[in-house]
Amino acid sequence: MKAVGIDGCKDGWVGVVLWSEGYSIERTETLGELLEPHKDAEIILIDMPIGLPETKEEDLLRPEKLARQHLGKRSCTVFNVPCRQAIGETEYEQANRINRQVLGKGLSKQSFYIANKIRELDEFLKLNSFYRNRLLESHPELLFKVLSKNNMPLTLSKKTAEGFTERLQIIRRFEKRIDLIALQIAERKELQKIRDDVLDAYVLAVAGRLGLSSGFITIPDMPSHDASGLRMQMTVPYMFK
Numbered sequence: 159m160k161a162v163g164i165d166g167c168k169d170g171w172v173g174v175v176l177w178s179e180g181y182s183i184e185r186t187e188t189l190g191e192l193l194e195p196h197k198d199a200e201i202i203l204i205d206m207p208i209g210l211p212e213t214k215e216e217d218l219l220r221p222e223k224l225a226r227q228h229l230g231k232r233s234c235t236v237f238n239v240p241c242r243q244a245i246g247e248t249e250y251e252q253a254n255r256i257n258r259q260v261l262g263k264g265l266s267k268q269s270f271y272i273a274n275k276i277r278e279l280d281e282f283l284k285l286n287s288f289y290r291n292r293l294l295e296s297h298p299e300l301l302f303k304v305l306s307k308n309n310m311p312l313t314l315s316k317k318t319a320e321g322f323t324e325r326l327q328i329i330r331r332f333e334k335r336i337d338l339i340a341l342q343i344a345e346r347k348e349l350q351k352i353r354d355d356v357l358d359a360y361v362l363a364v365a366g367r368l369g370l371s372s373g374f375i376t377i378p379d380m381p382s383h384d385a386s387g388l389r390m391q392m393t394v395p396y397m398f399k
Contacts, residue, residue, distance in 0.1 A: 159177065159178065159200050159201075159367060159370050160175065160176070160177040160196065160198060160199040160200055161175075161176045161177075161199065161200065161201045161202075161203075161363045161364075161366035161367035161370065162174070162175050162176075162193075162196050162199045162201070162202040162203070162362075162363055162366065163176075163202075163203050163204075163205075163358075163359040163360060163361065163362025163363030163364070163365075163366060164189075164192060164193075164202065164203070164204040164205070164206075164359055164362065165204070165205045165206075165298070165355045165356075165358040165359040165362070166205070166206055166272055166275040166355070167185070167352040167355040167356075168351065168352060169187065170185060170186055170187040170188065171185070171186055171187075171188070171189050171192050171275075172184070172185045172352055172355050172356055172359050173185075173186075173192045173196075173359055173363075174339070174356065174359040174360045174362070174363040175196060175199070175363065176333070176335075176363045176364065176367055181335050181338075181339065183339065183342060183349065183356060183359075185348070185349075185352075188278070189275075189278055189279060189282050190282060190286075193289065193293070197288070199292075200366075200370055201294070201366035201367070201369060201370055202289075202292060202293045202294065202366065203294055203295075203296040203362040203363070203365060203366045203393060204279070204293055204294070204295060204296070204362070205295075205296065205297060205298055205358055205359075205362060206272070206275060206276060206279050206295065207220075207239040207276055207279075207295060208279065208280075208283065208293070208294070208295040208388050208389070208390070208391075209295075209383065209384040209386075209388035209389055209390035209391075210239060210240070210241065210242040210245070210276070210280055210384055210386075210388075211239065211241050211242070211260075211261060211384065211390075212241060212242050212243065212260065212384065212385045213260070213261075214260075214261055214262050216382075216384055216385070216390075217239075217241070217261045219378075219381075219382040219390055220239055220390050221376075221377045221378055221381075221390060221391055221392045222236050222237075222238060222239065224377050224378055225297055225300055225377055225392055228300060228303060228311065228377075229299055229300065229303065229311045230310075230311040231311065231313060232299050232303075232311045232312055232313070235297075235299045236297060236299070237266060237268050237269045237272075238263070238265070238266060238269055239269065239276075240253065240257050240265050240269050240270070240273055240276065241256065241257050241260040241261050242280065242384075242385075242386075243256050243257075243260050244256040244257045244260070244265060244273070245273045245274075245276050245277040245280065246277060247273070250265075250267060250270050253265055253270050253273065254270070280386075280388075283386075283388060284386060290387075290388070291389070294391075294393040295391065295392055295393065296362055296365065296366075296392050296393050296394060297392050298357075298358035298361050298362060299311070299312065300377075300392065300394060301361045301362065301364075301365045301394060301395075302325055302328055302361060304365070304394055304395060304397060305328050305329070305331065305332060305361070305364070305365065305368075305395075305397075306328050307331075312324060312325070316354050316357060316358075317354060322353070322354075322357065325357055325361070326340055326357070328361075329357075329360060329361055329364055332364050332368060333360075333364045333367075336360065339356070339360060343356055365394065365395050368395045368397070369393070369394070369395035369396065372395050372396040372397055373395070373396040374393050374394065374395060374396060375393075375394060375395075375396055376391040376392065376393055376394075377391060377392045377394065378391065
C-alpha cells in the first residue's frame with residue numbers, strides 16, 4: 159500500500175511517501191509535480207484546506223471549530239480558512255477587507271501567508287477531477303493527538319527541540335523508518351530548513367497508511383460540500399475515537 163502525506167513549505171511543497179518496500183521525501187515547486195508520480199497511491203492526506211466558503215453559511219460548515227475542540231491549547235494551530243473570493247489577492251489589507259465583507263470576520267495573517275497555496279490546491283482540484291475524494295484534507299496536530307498513547311493534545315510546540323522529539327516518538331510507535339528520515343533531515347540542509355513541514359508530511363502519510371487498515375472517520379461526521387462541490391472535512395484514522 160502506498161500512502162502520501164503532503165504539506166506546504168517555503169517555495170513549494172514537501173511530500174513523504176510510504177510503501178511496503180521503502181519511503182521517499184520529495185520536494186517540488188508545484189503541487190501537480192509532487193502528485194504526478196503517485197497516481198497509484200491508495201491514500202493522500204494534505205495539510206491544507208479543501209473546500210472554501212463563499213458565504214457565511216458555508217463557513218459554518220467548515221471543520222475548524224470542531225477540530226479546535228479536540229486540541230485544547232494547540233487549537234491555535236487550526237487557522238480560519240479564507241473565503242474563495244479573497245485567495246487571489248496579493249495584498250493583505252484587500253484580502254482582509256474581502257474576507258470581512260463575505261464572511262463577517264477578518265483574515266489572520268497566518269491564513270493570508272498560505273493563501274497562494276490554498277489557491278493552488280483549489281484550482282488544482284477544479285482542473286483534476288481524478289484527485290477529488292482521493293486527495294483529502296487532514297491536520298497534523300490532530301493526528302499527533304490521535305496517535306499518542308493517551309489520545310491527548312500535545313502541549314509543546316514542534317518548533318522546540320522537546321516538541322520535535324515528542325512528535326518523533328509518537329510516529330516511532332507506528333513507523334520504524336522515522337529514524338532514517340530524522341537522519342536525512344539532520345544531514346540535508348535543504349530539509350533542515352523545512353524540518354517541521356517534513357515532520358507534518360510524515361505524520362500525514364503514517365496516519366493515511368494506518369487508516370487504510372483501520373478505516374477513516376471525518377470531522378464533521380456528515381461533511382457538506384462547498385459551491386464547487388468539494389467536501390469540507392478533515393480525515394483521520396478510525397482510532398480517533
